[in-house]
Amino acid sequence: MSAEPLALDVARIGHSYGARRALDDVSFSVAAGSFTVLLGLNGAGKSTLFSLITHLYAAREGKIEIFGHDVARESGKALRRLGVVFQARTLDLELNVMQNFVYHAALHGIGPAETKRRGAGLLERAGLADRAKDKARDLSGGQMRRVEILRALLHEPLLLLLDEPTVGLDIKARADILAQVRALVAERNLAVLWTTHLIDEVAPSDDVVILHQGKVLARGSAENIVTQNGVVDIGAAFTAITGLAAAS
Structure with missing residues (x-):
């Protein structure tokens, strides 16, 4: 019996804007029915990656699959399984x-x-x-x-992508939206990729991908990343991994 395909599989993705390297050999995956946080400061490459996953940009290096369908070669089948919430308001x-x-x-x-x-x-x-x-x-x-x-x-859809969905909102609105999306994971077995620069949006049980200056520096559960870096929380782990002040 074949294994269930990954909701999202990003393999060795690279992207440049002229001479500027925005993404470099980026690889990670999102399991079906899981909540994954793509964590990085502004300018880390999160929005570029988001645009490649949603096929707004064509991936020229590497491959992206959504439930086993190549976004480049089977864009219709891939994108039908995808729901998207962009950072900019679109209502x-x-x-x-x-x-x-x-x-x-x-x-x-x-x-x-x-x-x-x-x-x-x-x-x-x-x-x-x-x-x-x-x-x-x-x-x-x-x-x-x-x-x-x-x-x-x-x-x-079976996979929901949200690009910095709580930017500009107050604390209660941010908490309400996070709770809503986390409930969807449980109720609908929905896979979620949540991009943010806000450390306090990460729960200990979340899968986390730390993206910094276009490169994946860490991936795994938040708890494991914290343990591996010998620190007390994901904020301290982010600081240790990136060598920068933690996002807030």
């Missing part, structure tokens, strides 16, 4: 929440009736059922981000 502020859902789902071939059924269920579970007819511009920053996450789930 149409003049549309209401459900209209944003309908527009997005149509890009995946899902009709309005099915979208409204799925969308209503997602909003109900997230405690946002009463905001379905509100314009996106009337939502708080945290609510906008939670709606973007729900929108990314409409086509029922």
